[in-house]
Amino acid sequence: MTQAIAEKVNMDALKRAIDEVFYSQIDSTTLYYFQSCVNCKACEVACPFTPTSLHYSPVNKAEISRQLYRYRFSIWGKTIGKVIGGSKKYLTLNEAETMVDYVWHCTNCGACMFVCPMAIDSGALIDLLRQVAFKAGMVPKIYRDIADLEISGKYWDVDFFKNAWNSLISKIKDAIGKEVPLDKKKSEILFYASLYEAMVYPDVLVKVAKILDMLNKDWTFMSKPLGIRPPIGLVIGDKEGAIKVMQRVYSYFTDISPKYVMMTAGGFEYPSLRYTMHETFKVKPTYEVVHVTELLAKWYENNEFEIEPLDEIITWHDPCQLGRRGGVFEAPRVLMKALSKKFKELPSHGVNSFCCSRGGGGCGVPTMVENMAKTLGIAISEDDKKFLDSTIEPLIKAGKIKVNEINKVKAKEVMTGCPVCIESIGFSIDYYHANSQVKHIIDVLADRMKVNKK
Amino acid sequence: MQLPFGYYPVGNSLYPLALDLFMPTVFFFFFGAAYRTARYFAFYNKPFVPYTSSLRGISTREKIKDLVNTFANSSKLGIKRKPVTTAAGLLMHISLIVIIFLLAQHMVFWAYYIPPYKVLFPLAIPESSVDGELAFTRASLPLTPTPYPFVHDIWGPLTVILNGQYITYLLMILLGIYLGHKFHILGERLALRAGDWWFFVLLYIDIILGFLATSHIPNNVVDYDNLLGAHILVAEILIATLPFTRGFHMFEFYLGKMREWYFTVYRRGEK
Numbered sequence: 001m002t003q004a005i006a007e008k009v010n011m012d013a014l015k016r017a018i019d020e021v022f023y024s025q026i027d028s029t030t031l032y033y034f035q036s037c038v039n040c041k042a043c044e045v046a047c048p049f050t051p052t053s054l055h056y057s058p059v060n061k062a063e064i065s066r067q068l069y070r071y072r073f074s075i076w077g078k079t080i081g082k083v084i085g086g087s088k089k090y091l092t093l094n095e096a097e098t099m100v101d102y103v104w105h106c107t108n109c110g111a112c113m114f115v116c117p118m119a120i121d122s123g124a125l126i127d128l129l130r131q132v133a134f135k136a137g138m139v140p141k142i143y144r145d146i147a148d149l150e151i152s153g154k155y156w157d158v159d160f161f162k163n164a165w166n167s168l169i170s171k172i173k174d175a176i177g178k179e180v181p182l183d184k185k186k187s188e189i190l191f192y193a194s195l196y197e198a199m200v201y202p203d204v205l206v207k208v209a210k211i212l213d214m215l216n217k218d219w220t221f222m223s224k225p226l227g228i229r230p231p232i233g234l235v236i237g238d239k240e241g242a243i244k245v246m247q248r249v250y251s252y253f254t255d256i257s258p259k260y261v262m263m264t265a266g267g268f269e270y271p272s273l274r275y276t277m278h279e280t281f282k283v284k285p286t287y288e289v290v291h292v293t294e295l296l297a298k299w300y301e302n303n304e305f306e307i308e309p310l311d312e313i314i315t316w317h318d319p320c321q322l323g324r325r326g327g328v329f330e331a332p333r334v335l336m337k338a339l340s341k342k343f344k345e346l347p348s349h350g351v352n353s354f355c356c357s358r359g360g361g362g363c364g365v366p367t368m369v370e371n372m373a374k375t376l377g378i379a380i381s382e383d384d385k386k387f388l389d390s391t392i393e394p395l396i397k398a399g400k401i402k403v404n405e406i407n408k409v410k411a412k413e414v415m416t417g418c419p420v421c422i423e424s425i426g427f428s429i430d431y432y433h434a435n436s437q438v439k440h441i442i443d444v445l446a447d448r449m450k451v452n453k454k
Numbered sequence: 455m456q457l458p459f460g461y462y463p464v465g466n467s468l469y470p471l472a473l474d475l476f477m478p479t480v481f482f483f484f485f486g487a488a489y490r491t492a493r494y495f496a497f498y499n500k501p502f503v504p505y506t507s508s509l510r511g512i513s514t515r516e517k518i519k520d521l522v523n524t525f526a527n528s529s530k531l532g533i534k535r536k537p538v539t540t541a542a543g544l545l546m547h548i549s550l551i552v553i554i555f556l557l558a559q560h561m562v563f564w565a566y567y568i569p570p571y572k573v574l575f576p577l578a579i580p581e582s583s584v585d586g587e588l589a590f591t592r593a594s595l596p597l598t599p600t601p602y603p604f605v606h607d608i609w610g611p612l613t614v615i616l617n618g619q620y621i622t623y624l625l626m627i628l629l630g631i632y633l634g635h636k637f638h639i640l641g642e643r644l645a646l647r648a649g650d651w652w653f654f655v656l657l658y659i660d661i662i663l664g665f666l667a668t669s670h671i672p673n674n675v676v677d678y679d680n681l682l683g684a685h686i687l688v689a690e691i692l693i694a695t696l697p698f699t700r701g702f703h704m705f706e707f708y709l710g711k712m713r714e715w716y717f718t719v720y721r722r723g724e725k
Contacts, residue, residue, distance in 0.1 A: 026497055027497050027498070027499045028494045028495070028497045028498040028499070029713075030497075031493060031494060031497050032494070032706070032709070032710065032713075035490075036702070036703060036706045036710060037700075038700040038703045039645065039646070039647060039649075039650055039700070040543065041539075041639075042528055042532055042536070042540070042543075044536070045531060045532060045535035045536050046531065054642060054644055055644065057644075059645060060644050060645045063645035076698070080648075081648075084648050086647055086648050086649075113714065114527055114528075114714070115527065115528050115531050115532070116528065116710075117528040117529075117703075117707060117711075118703060118706065118707060118710040118711075119524075119710035119711050119713060119714035120710065275504065278502075278504035278505075279501070279502050279504060282502045283504070284504055284505060285504060285505065288505065288507070288508060288509070290507075290509060294507075294509050294510060295509070297510070298509055298510070324718075327507075327718060327719075327722040328510075330510055331509075331510055351527060351718075352527070352531050
């Protein structure tokens with residue numbers, strides 16, 4: 001795939017992209033990330049792609065951005081660095097090919113930052129390379145087409161999407177036995193969901209609505225989704241596209257003006273819409289973006305409902321973006337401990353949770369991406385097919401580690417709070433024939449909640 | 455041959471030269487450190503903080519506990535998943551700190567330039583386990599029949615392992631492992647920087663020079679002066695270039711971890 005992409009590279013565009021990205025994005029944080037790495041390789045142990053190859057270890061992937069930084073921002077880089085290969089003004093075709101390969105082998109899960117003795121976020125540096133790749137037109141077409149559809153807002157013209165969303169609203173209506181409150185301003189809770197979720201786990205969304213109704217909450221749902229999985233642009237390196245989508249999202253959130261924007265997805269959209277969006281626009285929102293587990297844990301601790309426990313070993317997989325990037329660790333555990341006295345932690349949990357190897361980097365489970373493209377009428381080229389196939393190996397390698405951990409704690413149910421984690425861990429469980437199931441926590445919780453009458 | 459830096463009475467040796475260059479080295483270090491720090495200020499943008507969580511705030515006590523975890527996490531995970539290199543790395547750091555700041559001879563050096571350093575003298579680690587005697591040149595092992603009371607040191611029996619000789623052996627082995635690791639990286643065509651060689655090779659050379667000098671190998675005063683001078687000179691090169699090399703991590707380590715804790719624990723106000 002990468003060779004095919006590289007052959008089509010416009011070298012002038014690549015040079016412009018390198019200059020633009022590296023001259024525009026330096027601040028004291030990135031400066032620290034660039035110059036303080038001691039190459040100790042401690043980050044290797046945390047990266048889900050290292051089991052595929054040491055070349056995919058965070059420090060190795062990020063080195064390309066360091067070389068480009070050194071040339072631009074250090075005297076040594078411009079002089080001796082050039083001679084000894086420590087810095088590069090631009091990349092050759094082969095180097096560009098390697099860069100593209102590397103950027104799609106990083107989910108920006110943040111595990112490397114927490115294990116790095118210097119707290120360097122290699123994902124942030126690899127993200128710069130992803131932006132270079134995007135600006136140079138080196139993003140796999142299949143991702144770009146999906147992101148473009150989201151940015152343009154034309155996803156709502158796609159019948160399949162419209163039907164999926166309307167069908168979801170119908171199902172919610174059936175479940176609660178009344179009209180779904182849509183786009184209601186000043187509600188306490190704006191129940192936020194994306195088109196992607198409506199397609200991969202509509203039942204989970206229906207159950208969330210049912211819970212809100214059971215608990216007699218003042219809530220509202222969206223008559224139209226705000227994107228396919230907004231803001232996709234952030235994960236493919238399209239910052240400007242992401243800003244357009246975030247503007248749409250922010251405008252809607254502000255217009256509805258709830259107390260809480262409640263999400264069921266704990267993938268990259270969680271920190272994006274909670275932190276990045278407001279940091280980018282430099283606005284202090286009047287609402288708080290939260291994950292469904294945060295609100296449920298609060299209500300559970302307030303004795304608004306009880307949970308009928310399971311009699312089996314269950315475990316929680318911390319989604320990278322919800323946990324490490326989002327900071328939500330405790331709330332799901334409050335619920336998990338109530339769900340079973342046999343709740344066990346995976347050997348890697350909390351800030352050290354081992355990433356499922358999909359998601360944030362744009363590498364969805366290949367079959368899922370392929371199916372989505374087919375549904376949208378996006379042609380899958382030979383290059384795209386090769387690219388998607390190349391993403392299988394890391395999924396299998398990282399999946400083995402995840403499945404071994406699940407087997408170690410003998411968990412019957414693996415619960416989590418991110419649609420992509422469910423897809424990828426589900427893939428691994430099937431691949432390795434593990435005796436376990438992976439579900440969204442709501443899937444299990446909703447059926448075991450007993451509302452306390454006030 | 456007369457050295458070009460001035461007249462030195464003890465046989466034109468490197469030792470007085472090294473001593474004379476110590477203050478310029480310190481000046482150069484501070485200049486470099488100021489340059490590096492100034493760059494951070496030059497590129498500083500005040501981060502915009504949208505809000506902290508009102509749902510699951512954590513107590514100050516928990517925040518402090520998380521601060522400790524922030525610093526410890528790397529070692530804890532490393533020991534689990536990469537036990538050999540992590541243990542080697544940790545031991546190497548401890549050994550280096552101990553030998554640089556607590557070896558008796560080094561302490562005298564530091565106290566000369568920074569007199570209050572003398573308060574740490576009771577913690578001085580002897581060169582060998584048999585008091586100030588040069589066990590190596592006497593061809594006696596550290597585990598000699600010397601009775602314990604003969605070791606006049608706060609570390610007591612611990613000096614059997616906590617002595618300059620043993621720690622130097624250990625450092626040579628551990629740094630050897632690291633250097634070997636660098637060659638492995640080179641072989642695998644993974645990212646390897648000139649700075650890695652600069653720091654590790656110089657450090658290795660410096661430790662060997664220090665070891666030879668303190669052990670009086672070869673055993674004559676001219677060689678001793680030159681070896682000791684070379685040891686100090688190499689250390690000065692390392693110190694002077696610290697702000698421009700990976701060596702600066704001994705200061706930035708705290709900055710990075712504090713930043714991580716501030717943004718991931720303190721600022722979010724939740725866990």
